[in-house]
Amino acid sequence: MSDPIIRIEGLDKIYAGKSGSGKEDVGSFQALRQVDLSIERGEIFALLGPNGAGKTTLISVVCGLASPTRGTVWVDGFDNVKQYRDARERIGLVPQELTNEAFETVWNTVSFSRGLFGKPPNPKHIERVLKSLTLWDKRHNRLMTLSGGMKRRVLIAKALSHEPRILFLDEPTAGVDVELRREMWEVVRELRDQGVTIILTTHYIEEAEEMADRIGVINNGEVILVEETNALIEKLGRKQLTLQLFDPLDSIPDSLATFELALSDTGEELIYSYESSSKQRDSSGISTLLRALEAAGIGVKDLHTRQSSLEDIFVDLVKERA
Amino acid sequence: MNLYPVRAIYMSEMARTRRTLLQSIVSPVISTSLYFVVFGAAIGSRIEEIGGISYGAFIVPGLIMLMLLTQSVSNASFGIFFPKFSGSIYELLSAPISYLEIVIGYVGAAASKSVLLGLLILLTSNFFVPLEVAHPVWMLLFLVLTALTFSMLGFIIGIWADGFDKLQLVPLLVITPLTFLGGSFYSIDMLPPFWQGVTLLNPVVYLVSGFRWSFYGISDVSVVASVVVISLFLVGCLAMIAWIFRTGYRLKP
Missing domain, CATH: 3.40.50.300 (P-loop containing nucleotide triphosphate hydrolases)
Incomplete structure (x- = not known):
């Protein structure tokens, strides 16, 4: 250069x-x-x-x-x-x-x-x-x-x-x-x-x-x-996968405890956070998660992902230093 | 030295004068004419001649000086104060120009305007009193030097002032009193001896005296003293401006 x-x-x-x-x-x-x-x-x-x-x-x-x-x-x-x-x-x-x-x-x-x-x-x-x-x-x-x-x-x-x-x-x-x-x-x-x-x-x-x-x-x-x-x-971005469920859950089943999951208030959505940067095969764990869901008998109606914006990154950075 | 920026500043300042013609040219000419009417024609006819000159004619150089000093100061100070006030000075400070170029542009424009004004008042006075100019070249020299010096003083005030009140302060509290007490309306011979001595500390006395000499060949102090004082004043203002730009005083944090 x-x-x-x-x-x-x-x-x-x-x-x-x-x-x-x-x-x-x-x-x-x-x-x-x-x-x-x-x-x-x-x-x-x-x-x-x-x-x-x-x-x-x-x-x-x-x-x-x-x-x-x-x-x-x-x-x-x-x-x-x-x-x-x-x-x-x-x-x-x-x-x-x-x-x-x-x-x-x-x-x-x-x-x-x-x-x-x-x-x-x-x-x-x-x-x-x-x-x-x-x-x-x-x-x-x-x-x-x-x-x-x-x-x-x-x-x-x-x-x-x-x-x-x-x-x-x-x-x-x-x-x-x-x-x-x-x-x-x-x-x-x-x-x-x-x-x-x-x-x-x-x-x-x-x-x-x-x-x-x-x-x-x-x-x-x-x-x-x-x-x-x-x-x-x-590098800094995290992604979120939101899964809409057929039937609301009361709590996250034990078989899914290894995943970084959160349940929405209504129990109709599961939110999965993961790093998007890694190049390893299925490092995001999405396919594993989906298989685990199937095994647990949880039906998924719809799903979408969201990448964290620069704004999220920025707020994190400034907070870290403060 | 790059002439484009100097020209840009000079032309834009002169354009400002044209935009505000009424306030910057017409009004000083009219207000000075009022002095001619009141002191020259009305009261002046009852005052005895001074050094063989009718009172009306005697005060012309002093009045021109009065206007020259106040207008130079207020015009030059406003010229640099306003960009500072509005924030558009950022452009001046970020431009690839030297301080000298900035000063020549602003002070040059203010001084040009003052000289023009001085000549206009001179012409106007001709309608009221018989006028003679004994030494026209010296007259112009005094006019130009004074306009330059006091435009520089105005430039300094414009940089120093951080509000409109301060901008008015020096012209009102310093320049006007000094001019009124500087022999614009009288010869200092007319004062008691003690006050004659005090008056000699007033730099404006030398300006008015020198200027009057160029008209009528009479003066309160020697012409050499007048030239020396105005030159000293000029050098003082130059040094002050050099210091302002070297330190960035009130311009650059």
Whole structure:
């Protein structure tokens, strides 16, 4: 594999113990602890974590909004502090909050962003970006007249105005309805197909599961896990088999005691939990279980399986560390 | 130095001025004209000449200075404060631009606007009082240097302020009193000796005096002193801005 496009080494970030006005001491706060992380070229990387875990701080340090306390960030081989021009021109950032100049028009604010990032004007490119985000019809609208979803798109357009190689999306779909969320995923996939590396943070596990090639979990400022999405689900995932019975049971028969079984309250369902990862023949024990059921004379009406989602995995992980 | 970001900031700030034309250009011109009417035409006719200049004409340079200082400070401070307030400053901080480029963009735009305003007021004053400009080049030099210096001061205030109240504080409590007490409306010869001495500690005295000299060839303090004071002020503001960006003060946690 080629060099990672972003390499973070030993990153610490401690916010000094000053309140907003700088007068009260609110105690210093360590937002990032010894973060080591590499982002590969062209991947979609999802950074997951509860509120206050350090997701936004990590992005802020990489993008230059906050200074690192210790450690180094390389962007495409450039130190993001010492060679900030080279590092930053490769990055587009879409912030979490909907912030923009209310009185500007869409076209002007996106063109402004391109200039700010040191690129000569290129109306063709701005047009392409606006069209791809279905903002073209709104180009002469003032930002304050746009809906929340449209404002979010404007922020994405601004971030793409200078043709970045890396795009950071800080909670891109927070407060966005389902339809728009789907559309945004589509936009992100298109960008990835164009070779843009994408790092997104999200609360929606579903989003990470659907979009990301790899997932990093961050909690209390530490990256506690980085794994390919599929591998993560497979590795940590447990499956459940639910068997609907012809006749309700009062209790689980002794002959089935060796299986990890639970009986539903009504006694009409048996729930069997098993690991889905093992490659061994019938390691799941489903066929053995079915044979045992038959031997015990229990009739099965219907069955279905459920794979634990990333959400379950995530909650387990965070709880374990807490 | 990359000129695209400088141009982007400069043009966007000038666009803001155009959007708020009434408040940023028309209203200062009108309020200054009121001074000309009241002090120049109405009261001024009953005040004796100062150094051979009619009172109405005497106060023109001081009034331009008054407007130049307050407008430079408030315009530049708002220019950088507003992105901080709205959160859109993230873009400025994440852009591949140097601090110098940021300052040139913001301060340059604020100073341009102030110079324009100063010239407009000068033109307007011509309707009320007979005007002569003895040293036009010096006049422009003082105008530009003052606009630049106080736009820098405004930039510093905009970064320091963490609320709209603080944004107003310095212009109202520092700049306006210093200007009123800085010889805008009188020659400091008219003060008792003790207060003459105190007044010399007020930097605005040197600005007003130098500026008035460029009009009428009369001054309270030597022109050299005026140039030195304004240059010192400029260097002080530059050093302050350099420090702000080096430490990330109020910009970067």
